[in-house]
Amino acid sequence: MLIVGGGLGGLRTAEALRTNGFIGEIVIVGDEEYQPYNRPPLSKEALSSGLSHDELKFRQRDSVADVTWILGSAAEKLDTDTREVTLADGSVHSFDALVIATGIRPRVLPIPGPTQGLHTLRTLNDAHSLKAAIRPGCNVVIIGSGFIGCELAATATALGAQVYVVSLDDQPMIMPMGADLGAAMRKRHEEKGVTFHLGHTVTRFNGGTHIESVTLDSGETLPADVVVEAIGSVPNTEWLRDNGLNLDNGVLVDSNMRAVGSDLPIYAVGDAANHPNRFYGDQTRRIEHWNMPTETGKRAGAALAAELVGSKVPTDEFFALPAFWSDQYEFQLQSYGLPGAASTSKVVSGEVDGPCIVEYFDSTNQICGVIGIDTVKELMPYRRKFLESMQS
Numbered sequence: 001m002l003i004v005g006g007g008l009g010g011l012r013t014a015e016a017l018r019t020n021g022f023i024g025e026i027v028i029v030g031d032e033e034y035q036p037y038n039r040p041p042l043s044k045e046a047l048s049s050g051l052s053h054d055e056l057k058f059r060q061r062d063s064v065a066d067v068t069w070i071l072g073s074a075a076e077k078l079d080t081d082t083r084e085v086t087l088a089d090g091s092v093h094s095f096d097a098l099v100i101a102t103g104i105r106p107r108v109l110p111i112p113g114p115t116q117g118l119h120t121l122r123t124l125n126d127a128h129s130l131k132a133a134i135r136p137g138c139n140v141v142i143i144g145s146g147f148i149g150c151e152l153a154a155t156a157t158a159l160g161a162q163v164y165v166v167s168l169d170d171q172p173m174i175m176p177m178g179a180d181l182g183a184a185m186r187k188r189h190e191e192k193g194v195t196f197h198l199g200h201t202v203t204r205f206n207g208g209t210h211i212e213s214v215t216l217d218s219g220e221t222l223p224a225d226v227v228v229e230a231i232g233s234v235p236n237t238e239w240l241r242d243n244g245l246n247l248d249n250g251v252l253v254d255s256n257m258r259a260v261g262s263d264l265p266i267y268a269v270g271d272a273a274n275h276p277n278r279f280y281g282d283q284t285r286r287i288e289h290w291n292m293p294t295e296t297g298k299r300a301g302a303a304l305a306a307e308l309v310g311s312k313v314p315t316d317e318f319f320a321l322p323a324f325w326s327d328q329y330e331f332q333l334q335s336y337g338l339p340g341a342a343s344t345s346k347v348v349s350g351e352v353d354g355p356c357i358v359e360y361f362d363s364t365n366q367i368c369g370v371i372g373i374d375t376v377k378e379l380m381p382y383r384r385k386f387l388e389s390m391q392s
C-alpha cells in the first residue's frame with residue numbers, strides 16, 4: 001500500500017485502513033521532512049508564537065506505528081502500467097494500491113520585480129520564514145482577501161506590522177461569506193488598523209534585490225518589507241499526468257474516493273480529491289477544509305480495505321458536513337455547509353457587526369450553510385437544523 005502525501009489526509013487514510021482490517025505494509029511518501037502536523041495554526045498561533053513541529057504534530061496512534069515513512073522526497077511520476085511511483089531522489093516504489101493525498105500549494109502570480117521578501121504560506125517552513133520576516137513596524141502587503149489572507153492580516157497586525165490587503169474582490173472573504181458579512185469583517189479589520197485596497201491587484205514589485213514597495217493597477221504605490229501571496233491554490237497533481245485520471249480540478253473520484261479513469265485501486269483524499277457529497281448536489285467539489293481529509297480518508301480507508309480483502313465495499317452516498325473555522329483577532333468564526341454556494345442569506349441571530357448567526361440559501365431557497373461569529377454554543381441548534389434538513 002503506497003500513500004503519497006504526508007499530511008492529514010494521508011495519515012487518516014492509513015488509520016482507517018488499519019481500523020477496517022488491512023494488515024499489509026503501508027508506506028507513506030511525503031515531500032516535507034516532517035511527519036503530519038496541523039496546518040491551521042500556521043496562519044494563527046504558529047505564526048505569532050513560532051510553534052515547533054513537536055507542538056504541531058498529530059498524535060501517532062498505535063494502529064499506524066508500523067507505517068514506513070519516506071520523507072523529504074516528492075513523487076514525480078506515476079506509471080499505472082508498471083504500478084510504480086518514481087520519486088525526485090530517483091527511487092522507484094511499486095504498489096498494489098495507491099492513495100493520492102498530495103493536497104494543494106498556493107497559487108502565485110507572475111508579478112515582475114525582485115522576489116526577496118515575497119512569501120506564500122502552506123508549510124511549517126513557510127510559517128517559520130514568514131515569522132522571521134515580520135518585525136514590529138514593518139510594512140506587510142497581503143495579496144488576496146480570503147480566509148488565509150485575512151487570518152494573516154490579523155496575525156501580522158498583532159505582531160506589530162502595518163498591514164495592507166490588496167484584493168480584486170469587493171469585500172474580504174466575500175466568496176464563502178457573502179458581501180454583508182464580508183463588509184462587517186472588513187470593518188473589524190479596519191478598526192485594528194488594516195488598510196484594504198479592494199478591486200485592485202499588484203502589477204509590480206519595486207526595489208533592488210529586496211522588495212521595498214508594490215505598485216497597484218491603479219498606479220498607487222504601497223510600502224512593502226514583506227509581501228504574502230494568498231490568492232488561492234493549485235492541486236498537487238502534475239505527477240499523475242498521462243495515466244487516464246481526470247485531473248481537471250484535483251483528482252476526480254467517486255463516492256468511495258476511488259479515482260475515476262483507472263481500473264486499479266487508486267484513491268484520492270483531502271484537499272486534492274474532487275469528490276461527490278450529498279451536500280454538493282449533482283456537482284463534485286474539492287473542499288479545502290480541515291475536516292475533509294478526515295472524512296474522505298475514513299471513507300477511502302474503509303472502501304480500499306474492503307476492496308483489497310474482497311469484502312463488501314460501501315455503496316451508500318458520501319455524506320460529510322463541510323465544516324470550517326477561522327480565528328481573527330479575538331473573533332471566532334465557524335461555518336457549516338457551503339455558504340459560498342448561496343444566492344441569499346439571512347441574519348437569524350444578532351447583528352453582523354457583533355456576535356451573529358447567518359443562514360445561507362441556494363437558488364431553490366434550500367438552506368445550504370450557516371455561519372456564526374462568536375456564537376460557538378448558540379450555533380449548535382442551527383447546525384443541527386441544517387443537518388436534519390439535509391437528511392430528510
Ligand SMILES: Cc1cc2nc3c(=O)[nH]c(=O)nc-3n(C[C@H](O)[C@H](O)[C@H](O)COP(=O)(O)OP(=O)(O)OC[C@H]3O[C@@H](n4cnc5c(N)ncnc54)[C@H](O)[C@@H]3O)c2cc1C
Pocket residue numbers: 004005006007008009010029030031032038039040041042043073074075076101102103104121122123148236239269270271272287288289290291293323324325326327
Ligand atoms: C495556513 C493554513 C491555515 C488553515 N486554516 C484552516 C482553518 O482555520 N480551518 C480549516 O478548516 N482549514 C484550514 N486550513 C486547511 C487545512 O489545513 C487543509 O484542508 C488540510 O491540511 C488538508 O489536508 P491534506 O492532507 O489534504 O493536504 P496537506 O495537509 O497539504 O498534505 C499534503 C502533503 O503532501 C505533500 N506533497 C505534495 N505534493 C507531493 C508529492 N508530489 N510527493 C510527495 N508529497 C507531496 C505536501 O507537501 C503535504 O505535506 C488551513 C490551511 C493552511 C495552509
